[in-house]
Amino acid sequence: LVRSATIDEPFFVYDPATRTEQADLDGPGVLMLGVDILPAELPREASAHFAQALLPFLDALATPGAPLSAELSAATIAEAGA
Numbered sequence: 001l002v003r004s005a006t007i008d009e010p011f012f013v014y015d016p017a018t019r020t021e022q023a024d025l026d027g028p029g030v031l032m033l034g035v036d037i038l039p040a041e042l043p044r045e046a047s048a049h050f051a052q053a054l055l056p057f058l059d060a061l062a063t064p065g066a067p068l069s070a071e072l073s074a075a076t077i078a079e080a081g082a
Contacts, residue, residue: 004036 003021005011014021015029025031035041060066068076 003034005032005034007035007037007041010035 003012009023011031011033012021012023013025013027013029014032015027017028020029021032022029057069057072060068060072
């Protein structure tokens with residue numbers, strides 16, 4: 001790699017004959033993907049997905065004594081201190 005790519009622009013085309021790079025896929029060269037922080041993006045996406053899935057259940061979770069849905073009851077390991 002001649003440089004690292006970013007999440008916003010994760011790839012570039014490098015032409016070793018001319019030692020140039022370009023952001024689009026037109027022209028000769030090798031498609032390079034070199035995002036340094038890519039492993040950190042996966043937990044970020046997973047966290048965002050989990051947050052969206054949890055959102056409908058927040059009221060019941062935040063309200064003491066509120067009845068839990070079947071999904072939350074099945075996922076409950078301990079309740080009311082027991």
